[in-house]
Amino acid sequence: MRKVFSALVFLGCLHLVFLGPLHFASASQIKIASTNQITVKPCEDYLLSLNSVTIMKIFSNGVKVFGIDMEEPVGSSMGIAVTINRGNSQETRQQFCRFIPGFLKVDVENLKSTYNKTTQTLYLHIKVKQKGAHDEISQKSLQMQVNKQGRYQEELVSAIYNPLPLQ
Numbered sequence: 475m476r477k478v479f480s481a482l483v484f485l486g487c488l489h490l491v492f493l494g495p496l497h498f499a500s501a502s503q504i505k506i507a508s509t510n511q512i513t514v515k516p517c518e519d520y521l522l523s524l525n526s527v528t529i530m531k532i533f534s535n536g537v538k539v540f541g542i543d544m545e546e547p548v549g550s551s552m553g554i555a556v557t558i559n560r561g562n563s564q565e566t567r568q569q570f571c572r573f574i575p576g577f578l579k580v581d582v583e584n585l586k587s588t589y590n591k592t593t594q595t596l597y598l599h600i601k602v603k604q605k606g607a608h609d610e611i612s613q614k615s616l617q618m619q620v621n622k623q624g625r626y627q628e629e630l631v632s633a634i635y636n637p638l639p640l641q
Contacts (some may be wrong), residue, residue, distance in 0.1 A: 511634055512616070513632040515572035520544065529582045537596050537620050538561060541582040544575065549605045552577040556631050560622050572631040574618075578611060579603040596620040602635070604625075635638060 490496065522542060529541040536559035544551045553575040561567035586599040598618040605611055613636040624630040 475539070479632045483634060487536055510634045510636070512574055512635060514572045514574050514631045517557075520553075522555060522573065524622065527584075531582055531585065533587065533589070533596060534553065535536055535594065535622065537622070539582055539585065539598065539600075540581050542573070542575075549609075550576045550578060552580045552602075554580050554600065554618075555583065555603075556618070556620055557622060558622060558630055569629075570627055570630055571628070574616075574633055576604065577602045578605050586615075593620040596622075 488558055522544075525540045526544055526546075527540050528543050531539045533539070538557045540555040540557070542553040542555050544553060553573055554577075555571060555573045557569065558570045558572075560570075581601040583599065588597045589595070590597070597621065598616075600616045600618065601613060602616045603613050616633055618631060618633045618637045620631050621629060
């Protein structure tokens with residue numbers, strides 16, 4: 475079994491990230507996402523930099539949440555980046571970054587959080603605004619789950635949203 479590593483530059487720092495053993499999913503293992511499920515992608519897919527950060531929240535469990543302004547595309551340039559550190563020493567330390575793009579506004583400053591020490595899972599609730607296909611604006615509650623014990627990068631951060639009335 476091969477181990478896969480990836481080098482990425484995020485927020486001005488070079489990170490060597492262990493991606494884990496290489497596995498392939500069978501068709502029966504792939505789940506269809508619900509309409510409320512949000513796609514969370516690796517940060518390196520978006521070439522994020524320090525110039526893109528608008529705000530940062532640091533949590534004691536090694537998780538950082540960033541408000542990101544990518545400037546393009548207009549009307550949905552905001553996003554949320556989550557960096558995750560795990561491991562207790564330099565030899566076992568792993569760093570990951572996941573990103574959710576496509577918002578008109580993200581309210582990272584006023585996010586609500588809870589932490590489950592047993593499962594090492596951080597739950598975040600962030601108000602966001604999105605522009606729809608017909609330029610209508612909707613406010614939603616983005617509910618994120620940051621699971622530091624995820625076996626694969628895709629299991630580290632998940633997100634869904636619920637509609638909220640505009641205020």
